[in-house]
Amino acid sequence: PVLVVDFGAQYAQLIARRVREANVYSEIVPHTITAAEVAERAPSAVILSGGPSSVYEAGSPELDRGILELGVPVLGICYGFQVMAAQLGGEVAHTGRREYGATTVTLTTEGGPLLAGQPAGQTVWMSHGDSVSAAPAGFTVLASSPSTPVAAFGDDARRLYGMQWHPEVKHSEFGQRVLENFLHDAAGIPADWTSDSVIADQVARIREQVGTSRVICGLSGGVDSAVAAAIVHEAVADQLTCIFVDHGLLRQDERRQVEEDFVASTGVRLVTVDAVDQFLDALTGVSDPETKRKIIGREFIRCFESAADALVREAQADGEAIRFLVQGTLYPDVVESGGGSGTANIKSHHNVGGLPEDLQFELVEPLRALFKDEVRAIGRELGLPEAIVGRQPFPGPGLGIRIVGEVTRERLALLREADAIARAELTAAGLDAEIWQCPVVLLADVRSVGVQGDGRTYGHPIVLRPVSSEDAMTADWSRLPYDVLARISNRITNEVPGVNRVVLDVTSKPPGTIEWE
Ligand code: XMP
Numbered sequence: 001p002v003l004v005v006d007f008g009a010q011y012a013q014l015i016a017r018r019v020r021e022a023n024v025y026s027e028i029v030p031h032t033i034t035a036a037e038v039a040e041r042a043p044s045a046v047i048l049s050g051g052p053s054s055v056y057e058a059g060s061p062e063l064d065r066g067i068l069e070l071g072v073p074v075l076g077i078c079y080g081f082q083v084m085a086a087q088l089g090g091e092v093a094h095t096g097r098r099e100y101g102a103t104t105v106t107l108t109t110e111g112g113p114l115l116a117g118q119p120a121g122q123t124v125w126m127s128h129g130d131s132v133s134a135a136p137a138g139f140t141v142l143a144s145s146p147s148t149p150v151a152a153f154g155d156d157a158r159r160l161y162g163m164q165w166h167p168e169v170k171h172s173e174f175g176q177r178v179l180e181n182f183l184h185d186a187a188g189i190p191a192d193w194t195s196d197s198v199i200a201d202q203v204a205r206i207r208e209q210v211g212t213s214r215v216i217c218g219l220s221g222g223v224d225s226a227v228a229a230a231i232v233h234e235a236v237a238d239q240l241t242c243i244f245v246d247h248g249l250l251r252q253d254e255r256r257q258v259e260e261d262f263v264a265s266t267g268v269r270l271v272t273v274d275a276v277d278q279f280l281d282a283l284t285g286v287s288d289p290e291t292k293r294k295i296i297g298r299e300f301i302r303c304f305e306s307a308a309d310a311l312v313r314e315a316q317a318d319g320e321a322i323r324f325l326v327q328g329t330l331y332p333d334v335v336e337s338g339g340g341s342g343t344a345n346i347k348s349h350h351n352v353g354g355l356p357e358d359l360q361f362e363l364v365e366p367l368r369a370l371f372k373d374e375v376r377a378i379g380r381e382l383g384l385p386e387a388i389v390g391r392q393p394f395p396g397p398g399l400g401i402r403i404v405g406e407v408t409r410e411r412l413a414l415l416r417e418a419d420a421i422a423r424a425e426l427t428a429a430g431l432d433a434e435i436w437q438c439p440v441v442l443l444a445d446v447r448s449v450g451v452q453g454d455g456r457t458y459g460h461p462i463v464l465r466p467v468s469s470e471d472a473m474t475a476d477w478s479r480l481p482y483d484v485l486a487r488i489s490n491r492i493t494n495e496v497p498g499v500n501r502v503v504l505d506v507t508s509k510p511p512g513t514i515e516w517e
Contacts, residue, residue: 461500
């Protein structure tokens with residue numbers, strides 16, 4: 001792999017993704033990794049990420065110098081560039097001047113594989129305080145900017161390169177090209193990591209792990225579990241059975257998409273547990289958000305376990321065993337961040353709608369090395385329905401946490417309709433790509449006066465909560481076009497009985513969360 005050394009902030013994940021976009025497999029490692037550990041993993045190249053620190057600060061993250069002496073090609077970016085300069089005998093100046101945002105760099109040489117074939121002046125994205133003021137011995141200065149005489153350097157003989165700007169950021173005009181030049185030309189790494197190769201590789205691993213045992217997988221209707229199941233099915237066919245719990249809190253058409261479209265496109269054997277009554281009974285009279293979440297989580301596990309038990313008994317009757325459970329764990333959930341303290345970058349959200357860790361099965365996690373967009377690409381490659389592969393995030397507790405107040409059958413029906421209208425209109429307006437997700441929330445305990453036809457109405461408001469986000473940890477409310485909002489509002493108030501008002505949530509996260517409960 002290409003190892004991306006994480007010096008903190010959000011840069012390492014972005015770099016890792018861009019490397020993969022160049023069809024080269026990459027992994028993120030903490031900056032505390034030693035040269036021996038790097039050597040053991042035999043990387044084809046190392047990229048040092050940017051980070052928020054200054055090399056002059058006490059306790060700023062360091063790098064084992066031996067990493068630069070392994071003979072492995074290295075690219076240092078921003079902070080990584082400065083660390084490299086400092087370690088190899090160059091000079092880093094604490095100028096006190098910050099350069100932030102778009103700036104122009106001028107290439108100072110034509111040679112070298114890193115910047116080959118690029119225009120002499122180009123817009124790049126910078127964010128730094130310190131600057132490299134003198135390149136280490138053996139290095140050629142490749143570019144400069146108004147405030148940085150040494151904006152990039154390289155040593156072709158040792159295949160060591162660095163740049164002050166962020167090639168992984170889209171605002172750097174030729175950023176992806178720089179990364180590709182480094183990977184393919186300087187480091188000589190072929191562009192052979194593709195959806196096809198990932199699938200082939202995972203299929204082989206799954207076969208090896210699972211052998212002849214049977215396997216089960218819980219489907220949620222979302223992209224991760226669907227793609228995980230599809231790959232496992234590709235590997236072991238009918239040794240896999242999927243379990244889908246209909247808890248009555250799904251959106252319109254979701255059950256059909258799983259039972260018909262997903263099954264038709266994969267041939268997966270599916271068991272649906274119709275638990276609608278069980279969930280609604282358990283939720284009767286409950287309006288506290290945390291209590292709702294607990295009940296939904298508990299009932300989900302009960303349903304899943306009893307369905308799994310039935311399959312275990314069925315297997316036993318056939319003289320077989322179920323040893324494995326498929327999980328759609330993704331790379332961002334497992335990657336360790338090196339950010340200063342070296343703390344794990346694990347999403348702290350309690351994942352209601354997930355399974356406990358102490359199930360009696362070994363895990364099969366075919367997506368553990370992948371980012372979400374890669375999972376979608378693989379899902380498409382496997383021919384899964386677009387409605388599932390392209391689905392935006394939807395919480396495990398479903399519509400149950402989008403009804404503020406008690407969850408009832410009637411309220412669910414109403415919310416389902418409003419949600420379907422909002423989703424259809426957003427899709428029709430071509431806005432799916434810029435919206436992270438758009439919770440549609442029913443304020444069941446609030447009523448307001450309205451007028452419709454000749455009569456007074458006393459109905460419930462629906463809240464639209466469209467947000468843009470990179471990772472759901474922070475979010476901003478989406479500035480949707482007014483005409484789209486108007487269409488959604490008109491349709492919901494006209495078509496959904498009991499709703500006489502549509503309001504827009506204009507709160508960022510923080511302080512608001514994305515969901516209302
Ligand atoms: P909040 O509301 O905390 O949501 O800003 C962040 C993201 O997590 C999703 N979410 C959940 N996903 N089980 C899940 O699988 C849950 O219990 C859950 N609660 C919130 C939410 O939709 C958003 O994408």
